[in-house]
Amino acid sequence: MSSNPDTPAPKPNGKTAMIIGAGPAGLMAAERLAGSGHAVTIYEGMPSAGRKFLMAGKSGLNITHAEDLETFLSRYGTSRARLEPHLRKFGPTEIRDWCAGLGIETFVGSSGRVFPTAMKASPLLRAWLRRLDGLGCKIHYRHYWTGWDETENAVFKTPDGEVTAKADITVLALGGGSWKRLGSDGKWMEILKSAGIRCNPFKPANCGFDVAWTDHLIDKCAGSPVKAVTLTVATKSGPQTVRGEFVISRTGIEGSAVYAISAALRDQWLETGDATVTLDLTPDRDLADVTARLAKPRGKNSLGNHLRKTLGLDATKTALIFETTPRETLNDPAKLASAIKALPLKITKPRPIDEAISTAGGVAWEELDENFQLKNRPGTYCLGEMVDWEAPTGGYLLTACLMLNTTYEGNLI
Numbered sequence: 001m002s003s004n005p006d007t008p009a010p011k012p013n014g015k016t017a018m019i020i021g022a023g024p025a026g027l028m029a030a031e032r033l034a035g036s037g038h039a040v041t042i043y044e045g046m047p048s049a050g051r052k053f054l055m056a057g058k059s060g061l062n063i064t065h066a067e068d069l070e071t072f073l074s075r076y077g078t079s080r081a082r083l084e085p086h087l088r089k090f091g092p093t094e095i096r097d098w099c100a101g102l103g104i105e106t107f108v109g110s111s112g113r114v115f116p117t118a119m120k121a122s123p124l125l126r127a128w129l130r131r132l133d134g135l136g137c138k139i140h141y142r143h144y145w146t147g148w149d150e151t152e153n154a155v156f157k158t159p160d161g162e163v164t165a166k167a168d169i170t171v172l173a174l175g176g177g178s179w180k181r182l183g184s185d186g187k188w189m190e191i192l193k194s195a196g197i198r199c200n201p202f203k204p205a206n207c208g209f210d211v212a213w214t215d216h217l218i219d220k221c222a223g224s225p226v227k228a229v230t231l232t233v234a235t236k237s238g239p240q241t242v243r244g245e246f247v248i249s250r251t252g253i254e255g256s257a258v259y260a261i262s263a264a265l266r267d268q269w270l271e272t273g274d275a276t277v278t279l280d281l282t283p284d285r286d287l288a289d290v291t292a293r294l295a296k297p298r299g300k301n302s303l304g305n306h307l308r309k310t311l312g313l314d315a316t317k318t319a320l321i322f323e324t325t326p327r328e329t330l331n332d333p334a335k336l337a338s339a340i341k342a343l344p345l346k347i348t349k350p351r352p353i354d355e356a357i358s359t360a361g362g363v364a365w366e367e368l369d370e371n372f373q374l375k376n377r378p379g380t381y382c383l384g385e386m387v388d389w390e391a392p393t394g395g396y397l398l399t400a401c402l403m404l405n406t407t408y409e410g411n412l413i
Helices: 025-037 051-059 069-074 077-089 092-101 122-134 188-194 215-221 256-260 263-271 286-296 303-311 313-325 331-342 396-403
Strands: 018-019 039-043 104-109 113-116 138-140 144-148 154-158 162-165 169-172 200-207 227-235 242-250 252-254 276-280 344-349 358-363 381-383
Touching: 018 025, 025 039, 025 122, 025 169, 051 122, 069 077, 077 303, 077 396, 092 104, 092 113, 092 396, 144 188, 188 200, 200 256, 200 263, 227 256, 227 263, 227 313, 242 256, 252 256, 256 263, 263 276, 286 303, 286 331, 303 313, 313 331, 313 344, 331 344
Parallel strands: 018 039, 018 169, 039 138, 169 381
Antiparallel strands: 104 113, 144 154, 154 162, 200 358, 227 242, 227 276, 242 252, 276 344
C-alpha cells in the first residue's frame, strides 16, 4: 500500500464498485478496490463520512492493539476461525504501517492499546478521504440505501428524490444496530431478510447494565469509579474474570471492565432472565489476610473508617458493601471478609442497544463465503459490524472492520 496519502489513481480495469456506507469498513473497501483499478462510488446516508469513527476518537482513537498476535486473535472468540486468515494478512502491524502511510504516527499506550500521536480521529479521516479522492473515488452523501428494485439496482433515498445505481461489485458496510444518530440504525437487516438472507438478531455488545440501586447510593456514588477490582461472571465453560475498573452510573454499571465481561453477562441474562457479576474489592489480598485485618479491634471507629484503615477501601467501595450486604454480615468479620472477596451484584438488564458501543448479531456466517461475499448474491459483500461477530474494546473492533475486505472476485487486493 502506498506511503503517500495523495496517491494518484491507478490505471482503470474497466470494472465498477459501489460501496454503501462510509464508515471504516466501507472506506477501506473503497481504498482497496480503487487501488486495484475499479471505478469506485461511495454512498453514505449521513451528511458526512465516518461519524461513529469520529465519535470514537473524541476520547482518543484506539485504532488497534499491540499485544502478541495469538492473544490478539483469541479476542474474537467463536468468530476467530473466520476472521483469522484476514487478520493475519492485515492486522495490527499493517494497520500501524497504513496509518504512517497517511502521515499519522501512532504510539503504544501503557495497556498495549495503539493510538494516533494526536489522539484524534479527524486528522486520519481527512488524510484518508484525501487519498480516496486521489484514487478517483466519488462520494455521494445523504444517499440512504433502501434496498434493491426489481432489476437489482440499488435504490437510494435522497433529498432530491429516489435514485438507483448498479455496479460490478457491491459492498454493504452499513454498520451494526447502535448509535442510530451517527448512521448505524440497523434497518438494513429487514431488507436482507426479505431477500432471503439469514440475519441473527442484534444484541448489545460492550455495554453497561442496569442495577436496582437505592436512591442513597445514586446520590452518593453516581459517576464514581470503582478501581482495582476483579469482576467474575459464571459461564457454561467456567468463570470468566477480568481485572480493571468500572463506573457506577445512575442506572447501574458501565466502563472498561464491565465492557470486557459484557458478552458473558448479557448472554447469562438472555438465557435465564437473571444475571450476577461477582466483585472482588481487594484482589491483591487473599481471604485470610482480609479476615485477619477485619478482626482487629476497631474501637470507636465507624465500620467505614475501619474498612478504610485496615483494607484501604475508599468511600465508593464501602458504599457498595453497605448497598449489597445484610446487616448480620456487616457485624461478622469473617462473613464480611467473604463478602468483600465475592460481592454479588445482581443485574436487572443490559442497557438499551442504541447505547452500546457495538452490537453482536447481523448477517449470519453461513450466508457468506470465506471472502464475505453473499452466497446467494454473487458480487455483493457484507463487511464490518453488519456481520455477526463481536470483540471487546481495545482496538479489536476497528481492526476487524479495517481488515474485513482483503479479497474481491477471488483475487487478493
